[in-house]
Amino acid sequence: MTQLHAQPYDLAASGFYFETAEEYTEKAAKLRNDYGDPVEEFEIQFIDGERIDCALAAAIGLYQSNITQFFKAVEDWDDDQKTRVILAVAECGYDFTADTQPDDFDLEIYPVETLRELAEQFVEEGLFGDIPERLQFYIDYDAIARDLGMDYAEAEVAGTRLIYHCA
Structure with a gap:
């Protein structure tokens, strides 16, 4: 209660x-x-x-x-x-x-702790196209995370870390 x-x-x-x-x-x-x-x-x-x-x-x-x-x-x-x-x-x-209703807002929320984790998730999901396995070791996830930081932000809500993007 x-x-x-x-x-x-x-x-x-x-x-x-x-x-x-x-x-x-x-x-x-x-x-x-x-x-x-x-x-x-x-x-x-x-x-x-x-x-x-x-x-x-x-x-x-x-x-x-x-x-x-x-x-x-x-x-x-x-x-x-x-x-x-x-x-x-x-x-x-x-x-x-x-x-106000929750669906009124245009935003994306990802249950990951850091922008680097989001970068890894995006690569894994194929956002950057199909990357051959032998080249995956050369991907600079930190650079992708820095780029994502221009549009995405980190927040903590009730003890849970999230990454979000306001549209």
């Missing part, structure tokens, strides 16, 4: 923990400061949950206005979809809106 905390900007009020958008709405509506005035603005903090969900919260900039979308994404999206949104929003500059 994902747990968040609503920390009021009003110093005369105490925050609260919540695990659903409905619980947040209910508790926020009832909250009053020490003077009996309603509290309207909160900083939303990620407290407990999966690492990937914490990364998603950080990437989208968790606010009062997107709590519902965040909880829906946590429940409905798999880890690959969350990773796609995290990279698109945090690294590629896309926006996270009320109707």
